[in-house]
Amino acid sequence: MADVLPLVEARLRTALGEPDARAAVTFLGTDRIEVLRFQDDSREGAVVRYATLGMSAQPMSDPTATIADPVAGPRAELVLSVRSGLADTDKVLRPLAVLAASPQVEGVIVAPGASLDVGGPLWPGAPFTSVLVAEPGGLVEDLELDAPLDPVRFLPLLPMTPNEAAWKRVHGAQALQERWLTQGTDLRDPSRKSVPLD
Template sequence: MRSALGEPDARAAVTFLGADRIEVLRFTEDDLVRYATLGMSAQPMSDPTAVLADPVKGPRAELVLTVRRGTGADTDKVLRPLAVLAASPQVEGLVVAPGASLDVGGPLWPGAPFTSVLVAESGGLVEDLELDAPADPVRFLPLLPMTPNEAAWKRVHGAQALQERWLTHGTDLRDPGRASVSLT
């Protein structure tokens, strides 16, 4: 992460009962703030229906959220919700993958119009981190904030359709106060 994002200017750690410690690092560059989890990839994610989890093989990921700063939004309060999402594979047995929706059960930060995120494809901002075989690489998955209406629309029409709608309407997904994209 440091080679792609530089040195973090803040970090916070959260420990959940029955889960490893999760850190959230903050990287600031010009008018952007990036929050990245650290610790989610310590163990591979495994199918919750599997009788025995493989301690080495399986997808590994960290989460990255990018927002614009200077808008008055208190986005630093996203640290705990991000840590909760990063702990969900260990706590709830979720496999976090591109196209998935992750709901935090409330605003991502105080006053945020977003209560969930869409998990996007890796390989953009932070390259995948190759690990020694047979371990899978660590994927750095961007998170795209969704309003409740966008999340409901995505459940019906799919992740690709929502991303196309954002693109068609020129939606600034980094705007921490943006309104929902037109869904009609």
Template sequence: MSDVLALVEARLLTALGEPDARAAITFLGTDRIEVLRFAASDDAGDIVRYATLGMSAHPMTDPTASLADPLRGPRAELVLSVRAGRADTDKVLRPLAVLAASPQVEGLVVAPGASLDTGEPLWPGAPFTSVLVAESGGLVEDLELDAPLDPVRFLPLLPMTPNEAAWKRVQGAAALEERWLRHGTDLRDPLRAGVPLGD
């Protein structure tokens, strides 16, 4: 499915410009996952973006399905946006690759509203060990593929503190996003504190 990845990379470059760095990581028994870094531009201010490339090579399959369909099924790549210069966020490359490999490794279907846990800080000193998967279609438009292939969705990742992740498990993704919005939370701040959860 290298042709799919070529189209995915072209869509990323159209939306985000030329990457200024990229890293490739291969996990045992999985295809290679690349993470592309897009430096802050004049349009984005001080925002640096990281996008995976490789997750969409194969459709995600429900682990309860008796037979995996090699063509049909949701496809996605992950996109993380953070403010540059406030933390060593380039260390997020490996955790991002781990998350992107999770459909192949663990049989996960990554979809909006899901929580993904890395089990470690996203970067040194980060108050986040997990992310909330947000809806696609904003920063990078969905990429339509020829039938019968499903489109590739570029899913934004919103870092969560452990308390936010625990609260989200009980209250749901929509409630957490509404709370972030109500408190004016800067979800791109790599050093932000958790949103108040008691009021």
């Protein structure tokens, strides 16, 4: 069976350009996870994007299954976009790798609408300790693989403040995203305040 990761990296390069930095993290008992950084200066206000590479090497399996299927199951990588130069966001590499390793370590399936908590600030001084997994398909298109493999989905991550994460647990992901939209929240601002939740 062909290695999925070279195809995933090629798709990331096609969508985001050449990475200007990459870091690798290996956790005990897991495959190596890389995080690639892409600088996008093409639009007004430079944006830096961080994409994981390695999460999709294995399919995510149902935590209730007694044996993990080595072939079938959803595959994904994570993509985080923030405005560059406003915070020390490069320190997000390790937290992102931890999130990407969570399907192997904790047996979870990462899907749109899920909250992922990193247990501390995403980067030094960040007001965010968790992320909301958004719907794929906007920035990087799904990567179709040969049957019977599921496609690789590139899941955008939206940073959440602790208040937003608590509100989302009660009201749901859709309600939080609508609140962000109606308030005109800049979700790429690395130092933004929590959206009003009254």
